[in-house]
Structure formats: C-alpha cells, structure tokens
Amino acid sequence: MDLIWHSLIGNLAVSALTISLWVHVKRHLGDRLLPIKTVIFGGLLGIGAVATMLLSIEIRPGVYFDLRSSLVGTAALFGGPTAAVLSLLPPLLFRLYLGGQGALAGSMALAASALMGLAGHFWFRGKAVRLWGVVLLSCGIAGFTLLSLQLIPDIASQSAWQTVAMPVCLLSFAATLVAGYFIVAASKEASEREIITTAFVQTPDFAYVKNRKSQFVAVNTTTATFNGFDEPGEMVGLTDFDITDAERARQLYAAEQDSMENRRSITDVEEMVTDANGEDRWYSTSKTALISHEGEVIGIAGVTRDITRDKQIAADLRESRNRLSYVMTEMADGIALFHKEGTLMFLNDRYRDLFPLTKAVRRPGMDLRDILQAVQDTGEQLGLPDDRRAWSDAAMDALKDGGNEQIQMFDGRWLNLRTRPTLEETAIVIVSDISDAKGMELDLRSTTEKLQHLSEVDALTDLPNRRTFDSVLSREIARTDRSGTPLSLLMIDVDKFKAYNDAYGHPAGDECLRTVGRCMKEAVNRPMDLAARYGGEEFAVVLPDTDEDGAYHIALTIAKRLRDENLPHGASEKGRVTVSIGVASYCEGQHQRTAIDLISRADQALYGAKAAGRDQVNGRIHPEAVEMARPKPPVRCRL
Known part of the structure; x- marks a missing residue:
C-alpha cells in the first residue's frame, strides 16, 4: 500500500x-x-x-x-x-x-x-x-x-x-x-x-522607466520613435545626455536625482522644447520614484505628454472669451444666461441697463422669481396679468421650453424677450429694444386700418360701400340658407335726384345723400343689420333674421325720418326729398337662396314703388297715409 x-x-x-x-x-x-x-x-x-x-x-x-x-x-x-x-x-x-x-x-x-x-x-x-x-x-x-x-x-x-x-x-x-x-x-x-x-508600449504619451543612475531601463514606442530609434530596446542603458543637449540633460538629471533622494514626485512640469523641425512644442512631465519591497529607491518612472495643442486651444479660448466679452459689452441687445431652475448666471451691462427700476436685483446668483417680484413691486412693466403667480410660472417654463414675448415698460419703451434653452440645462435670454419698430408697427397698423376702412366705407356718406354690401349679403345668404331663418333686403332710391342736382348743385346733392345715409343709420341700429350705399343715389339695407313684415316696418321708418328732415325739392311734385323703397324677403324655412334672386326681387319692388308715384314702399302704401304707431296688417311672404 x-x-x-x-x-x-x-x-x-x-x-x-x-x-x-x-x-x-x-x-x-x-x-x-x-x-x-x-x-x-x-x-x-x-x-x-x-x-x-x-x-x-x-x-x-x-x-x-x-x-x-x-x-x-x-x-x-x-x-x-x-x-x-x-x-x-x-x-x-x-x-x-x-x-x-x-x-x-x-x-x-x-x-x-x-x-x-x-x-x-x-x-x-x-x-x-x-x-x-x-x-x-x-x-x-x-x-x-x-x-x-x-x-x-x-x-x-x-x-x-x-x-x-x-x-x-x-x-x-x-x-x-x-x-x-x-x-x-x-x-x-x-x-x-x-x-x-x-498599454505601456502603445500609449501615445512618452512613457519610460529609469534606474537609480537615470539610465533608461524601459521605454515605449512613442518615446523611442520621437528620439530617432527604431526599437524601444535600443534606448535601454542610455541617458538624457545621449538624446538631448547637455544643459537640458543636466537639468533633467538633477531633478530626477532630487526626486529619488527625497522621494518626491514631479507633477505636471511644463516646458517648451524646439523639435527637430525647428517648431516650438510644449510638454507636461510627471515622474515618481520607484520603491522596492525592501523600501529602497530603485529608479524612477515618468510620463511626458505633448500639450502643444492644449496650449493652443487654451490660447484660442482666452482670445475667444476676450472677443466675446467685448462683443457682449458693446452689443445693442441685452443678454442673460439663466439656469433652468431660475438662477441668473451671467448678464452683460446692456441687459441690466434695459431694466432701470430693477437694475439692482439683476445680478449673478439672483433667482428669476425674485427679479419678477421686483418688477411687480416697482411697476417697471405695464400690462401685467391679474394672476401674478401664473405669470411667474410662465416665465419659469420659458427657461425650459423657450419663448418670445413683447413687453411694454413704464417709460413707454417696448422690449422683445427671446428665450432659447441650451443643451447644458441653461437658457439664454436676449432682450432687444424695439420701441422704434413698435412705433412703426402701430403706425402701419393704423394706416392699414384706415386703408381697410376706406376700401370698405363710402367716403361721402360714411356708410359701407358696394363691396362690403356684396360680401355681407353673400355671407348672410349662405348662413340663413343653412339655418332656415328669414332674410330681407331693402333697395332704396332717392326720387328725382338728378333733377335735385341740376336745381341745387352737386354740393347740395352730396349733402342730400349724407342726410339719407344718416336717416338709414338711425332706423337700422341692430349690429347684424347693414345699411350701405349701393351706388349713386341708390342705397340698400340687409336685414338678417327679419321677415317681410319687419322689413316693411323698417322701410317705413326710413321714409318717415327723411320726410321729417323736410329737405326742399322744387323739381319734385312732393315738394321735398323723398325715397322709393323696394322690399324682398326669404321666409323662414325657405332654402335655395341666392343674392342675385333677392336683389332682383327687391329691384322689381323698387320699380313698382316708383311706378306707383314714388315716395312709396313696394308701390302699395303711401308713407303719409300710415300712422307709424298703428298695428299693420301682416304682409304675406311672396315666394
């Protein structure tokens, strides 16, 4: 066993x-x-x-x-x-x-x-x-x-x-x-x-190990290639005296020996060296003494990095910052940088100057909510909403989502605030003084409104013109056709107006037309109704949601108001200015309506009134023979 x-x-x-x-x-x-x-x-x-x-x-x-x-x-x-x-x-x-x-x-x-x-x-x-x-x-x-x-x-x-x-x-x-x-x-x-x-051999930095005499024991490929050797092993046993000038070699040797003697590390020492091509390059070197298990210093290990590009980037960055600082100081717009949580991180002088009443609180470190509270307390901004909390929350949301806002200041200036979030959890606020542009905008808007008024209103009578009449009638035809509600139209003509012009002159004729227009305005006072100048001495009234009886009543009212004006008209058998009125209506429930049909029927009624002797409504009833307050018999809608 x-x-x-x-x-x-x-x-x-x-x-x-x-x-x-x-x-x-x-x-x-x-x-x-x-x-x-x-x-x-x-x-x-x-x-x-x-x-x-x-x-x-x-x-x-x-x-x-x-x-x-x-x-x-x-x-x-x-x-x-x-x-x-x-x-x-x-x-x-x-x-x-x-x-x-x-x-x-x-x-x-x-x-x-x-x-x-x-x-x-x-x-x-x-x-x-x-x-x-x-x-x-x-x-x-x-x-x-x-x-x-x-x-x-x-x-x-x-x-x-x-x-x-x-x-x-x-x-x-x-x-x-x-x-x-x-x-x-x-x-x-x-x-x-x-x-x-x-890792040692292939690292892009210069890596090397030296013994106690500062002789190379091991170097990586980068170090060997830089110093003109084909293989890292060719540098083993050499010193800095073999690869650089004597003065620099003495400085390196002294620093390494001091590091090993005192067991002190050399950290991030920067130096400029002229390479073989005559170019100045910057290097950063760190070295540390190597200590054996017995506690003895046996050598030194070092890493040298080429920081020429870093130096150039740092110089370019400083120059860019200086340029940016100058530009931001001199630019006409105010710029502020906020953290998304509301902390003001940066601002230029222009930004602060655009807000004179809250200038003191607009400084780095301040919270946007405190700045908005100061705006509210000083009354620096006009037109603040009643819900101040919602206003403040909207400003905070703009830091995250972006926004564009125009505000009016206490002194009449207008400012435009553009907020743009960035990828670094910040938001840039650009403030521009747009007072001049805003003034031009308001002037342009006023001019536009005036031009629009001129394009839609008759200059003589201040009534809507033919273009507005056509648009309103077309719209009401479509609307009432869908809803089935009644719609009426009055066509009005000044009796023997040409003879009036010949007898009293055109200025008097213009004044006569203005009087007719005023009478129409006084009789037609619902917001939905439209009294318009149709052309020359012709006028028209669109009466939505009005049946023939209602339209007939308004026609009588217009004729009576004009009679009350008592404008003399010697060329008329009536002795004063009168109008003839034609009424046409679509009854409730009647469909397939057209503007051409309604105008044609109103014109026919107008011609009937004139043929009946003028100063008539539809040629059936003389206004002087009707007491306005007496109830009128219903007029049957003619289809």
Missing part, C-alpha cells in the same frame, strides 16, 4: 514539474505564433506523460499504475486537437510497447482522457478556460480511470479497490486539478502582464 502511494506521489511530482516547465517555456516564447506554442505544449506534456509511466508501479504482471491520463487530458483541454494528438501518441505507443494484461484498459483510459479534454476545449472555444471546467475534467478522468480498473481481473475485488483503485482515482483527480489550476493561473497572469506591457 505504501509503495503504491509513494509511486503515485512521484507521478504527481512529475506532472507538477512538467506543468511548471511549460509555464516557464511559455513565458520565454513570448509573442511567437500560436501553432508553435501549441506543438511545444502538446509535445512537452506527452513527454511528461511518458515520464510518469517510467515511475509507474506494476501491481500485476502487465498492469501498471501512473498519472499519465491527467497530462493528456490537460493538454487536450488547453491546447485543442493538435496538443491532444501530440500528448497522446508518446504514452499510447509506450503503453502498447509495454504490453501486458492492462494494455487495453490503459490505452482506453488515455483515449478517453483526450476526448474529455477536447470536449472541454470546444466548449470554451474562443474563451479562457475556467476553473470549473478543470474540476469537471478532473472528475471525468478520475471516474474513467475507476471504470477502466473494473476491466482488469483481480483489480475489482474489495481489497484491490482499497489498495489500488482509491489512490489512483484520488491522485488522478489531484494531478489533473493541480495541472489545470497552474495553467489557468499562469494564463491569467500572462494575460494581465500582456495588457500592462501593451
């Missing part, structure tokens, strides 16, 4: 030695091609497997026990098919050479170990092998080793199980686990070391 344990522990030592040897070989191989490393890995573990077989113990004639399967399975797991074949062939051939009763079982165990390792390899393809995969492989190899022992006669007995099977299985598990663990750990260490090395 002791002999078996001693032999297997010797196997375990050989396995560990083989793995250790591979770790060192791999470290020296460095960045060589992966296939080369795979071949060496598989071959080395195959030789190790044979070495374990040389230390195996023969329990029965032709039956040998060792830990060769552990190395074969490990090679397959970490190296793949190539490593599996290279590690499998040497021990397999050697076992077949030894022959004996256990040759078949031993060969099967080797092949099974390789297959289990390959299964794990393909499972982790493209990824690093994890420790739990090693544990599974260890269990698989130990289990299959136990199974293969059952195939050998006399080994499956209880006593043989205790003396042989249990040690073999346990140490097979341990050998595989130890081998896999060291390879995983070594791979992780190598990966981390490669990352650190790559």
Whole structure:
C-alpha cells in the first residue's frame, strides 16, 4: 500500500514539474505564433506523460499504475486537437510497447482522457478556460480511470479497490486539478502582464522607466520613435545626455536625482522644447520614484505628454472669451444666461441697463422669481396679468421650453424677450429694444386700418360701400340658407335726384345723400343689420333674421325720418326729398337662396314703388297715409 502511494506521489511530482516547465517555456516564447506554442505544449506534456509511466508501479504482471491520463487530458483541454494528438501518441505507443494484461484498459483510459479534454476545449472555444471546467475534467478522468480498473481481473475485488483503485482515482483527480489550476493561473497572469506591457508600449504619451543612475531601463514606442530609434530596446542603458543637449540633460538629471533622494514626485512640469523641425512644442512631465519591497529607491518612472495643442486651444479660448466679452459689452441687445431652475448666471451691462427700476436685483446668483417680484413691486412693466403667480410660472417654463414675448415698460419703451434653452440645462435670454419698430408697427397698423376702412366705407356718406354690401349679403345668404331663418333686403332710391342736382348743385346733392345715409343709420341700429350705399343715389339695407313684415316696418321708418328732415325739392311734385323703397324677403324655412334672386326681387319692388308715384314702399302704401304707431296688417311672404 505504501509503495503504491509513494509511486503515485512521484507521478504527481512529475506532472507538477512538467506543468511548471511549460509555464516557464511559455513565458520565454513570448509573442511567437500560436501553432508553435501549441506543438511545444502538446509535445512537452506527452513527454511528461511518458515520464510518469517510467515511475509507474506494476501491481500485476502487465498492469501498471501512473498519472499519465491527467497530462493528456490537460493538454487536450488547453491546447485543442493538435496538443491532444501530440500528448497522446508518446504514452499510447509506450503503453502498447509495454504490453501486458492492462494494455487495453490503459490505452482506453488515455483515449478517453483526450476526448474529455477536447470536449472541454470546444466548449470554451474562443474563451479562457475556467476553473470549473478543470474540476469537471478532473472528475471525468478520475471516474474513467475507476471504470477502466473494473476491466482488469483481480483489480475489482474489495481489497484491490482499497489498495489500488482509491489512490489512483484520488491522485488522478489531484494531478489533473493541480495541472489545470497552474495553467489557468499562469494564463491569467500572462494575460494581465500582456495588457500592462501593451498599454505601456502603445500609449501615445512618452512613457519610460529609469534606474537609480537615470539610465533608461524601459521605454515605449512613442518615446523611442520621437528620439530617432527604431526599437524601444535600443534606448535601454542610455541617458538624457545621449538624446538631448547637455544643459537640458543636466537639468533633467538633477531633478530626477532630487526626486529619488527625497522621494518626491514631479507633477505636471511644463516646458517648451524646439523639435527637430525647428517648431516650438510644449510638454507636461510627471515622474515618481520607484520603491522596492525592501523600501529602497530603485529608479524612477515618468510620463511626458505633448500639450502643444492644449496650449493652443487654451490660447484660442482666452482670445475667444476676450472677443466675446467685448462683443457682449458693446452689443445693442441685452443678454442673460439663466439656469433652468431660475438662477441668473451671467448678464452683460446692456441687459441690466434695459431694466432701470430693477437694475439692482439683476445680478449673478439672483433667482428669476425674485427679479419678477421686483418688477411687480416697482411697476417697471405695464400690462401685467391679474394672476401674478401664473405669470411667474410662465416665465419659469420659458427657461425650459423657450419663448418670445413683447413687453411694454413704464417709460413707454417696448422690449422683445427671446428665450432659447441650451443643451447644458441653461437658457439664454436676449432682450432687444424695439420701441422704434413698435412705433412703426402701430403706425402701419393704423394706416392699414384706415386703408381697410376706406376700401370698405363710402367716403361721402360714411356708410359701407358696394363691396362690403356684396360680401355681407353673400355671407348672410349662405348662413340663413343653412339655418332656415328669414332674410330681407331693402333697395332704396332717392326720387328725382338728378333733377335735385341740376336745381341745387352737386354740393347740395352730396349733402342730400349724407342726410339719407344718416336717416338709414338711425332706423337700422341692430349690429347684424347693414345699411350701405349701393351706388349713386341708390342705397340698400340687409336685414338678417327679419321677415317681410319687419322689413316693411323698417322701410317705413326710413321714409318717415327723411320726410321729417323736410329737405326742399322744387323739381319734385312732393315738394321735398323723398325715397322709393323696394322690399324682398326669404321666409323662414325657405332654402335655395341666392343674392342675385333677392336683389332682383327687391329691384322689381323698387320699380313698382316708383311706378306707383314714388315716395312709396313696394308701390302699395303711401308713407303719409300710415300712422307709424298703428298695428299693420301682416304682409304675406311672396315666394
């Protein structure tokens, strides 16, 4: 029993030695091609497997026990098919050479170990092998080793199980686990070391390490290339005296020695250096002393950055700020920068001057709500709404959503406030004095209103003109046609007006027309009604929602008011100025209405009034014969 344990522990030592040897070989191989490393890995573990077989113990004639399967399975797991074949062939051939009763079982165990390792390899393809995969492989190899022992006669007995099977299985598990663990750990260490090395070599800054004598021990590619070397290794052993002028080298050497002597770091030291092309460039350098585990200073590490572009950007930024400050000071508009929560962050003098009554509170750090309260207290802004809280909330919302507002100041000035949010949770407020533009706008609006009035109103009578009449009548025709409400129209003509002009002159004729227009205005006083000059001595009245009886009553009222004016008219048999009136109506519920039809019917009624002797309404009733206060018989709507 002791002999078996001693032999297997010797196997375990050989396995560990083989793995250790591979770790060192791999470290020296460095960045060589992966296939080369795979071949060496598989071959080395195959030789190790044979070495374990040389230390195996023969329990029965032709039956040998060792830990060769552990190395074969490990090679397959970490190296793949190539490593599996290279590690499998040497021990397999050697076992077949030894022959004996256990040759078949031993060969099967080797092949099974390789297959289990390959299964794990393909499972982790493209990824690093994890420790739990090693544990599974260890269990698989130990289990299959136990199974293969059952195939050998006399080994499956209880006593043989205790003396042989249990040690073999346990140490097979341990050998595989130890081998896999060291390879995983070594791979992780190598990966981390490669990352650190790559980062050092490929960093765009100048990185370097010097020994206690300020000689370069390691430099990155950037440092080597800048100093004219093809490979970083060419600078190893050199000093600054070999790559720069003597004066600068002395300064660098003195600073580094002082840093190492006093264990002080050199931080962000800026200097300007003229490069090989004669251009001045700026560099920032930081260095720190390197201290060993024993507490001794063993060197210094440094990083130098080219900050020429940063210096230029900083200079451009200062110049831009100076220009911006000048422009903002001299510009005609006021500018203020608010945080979205309402804090005033920046303002120019023009912004403050545009608000003389609240100038004192408009300064950085003040809250917009306090500024608005001051505006309210001083009465600086006119036309503030009654709901001051809603006004203040709207101003705060504008900082987030933007807005445009025109306000009138206490002194008559008009200001335009444009608020524009930015991406930095701030809002820019631009204030412009638009008093002159506002005055021009108001003048233009007044002129526009006057022109519109002139285009819609008859200049002589101050009544709406023919254009307005046509528009209103067309609108009311459409509206009442939809609603089915009544609509009436009066067509009015001044009797013998040409004779009046000939007898009294055109100025008197104009005054006569103005009198007729005034009488119409006095009789037609509902907002919806329209009394208009139709043309020449003709007038018209549109009466929405008015039936024929109502229209007839208004017509009589107009005629009576004109008679009451008692304008003399010697050329008329009436002896005074009179009018003839035609009435036409659409009754309630009547549809398919048109302006042409209504005007035509009113004209026909007007002609009837004139034919009946003038001073008539529809030629049926003489106004003088009707008492206005007496109820009138209903007039039937003519369809």
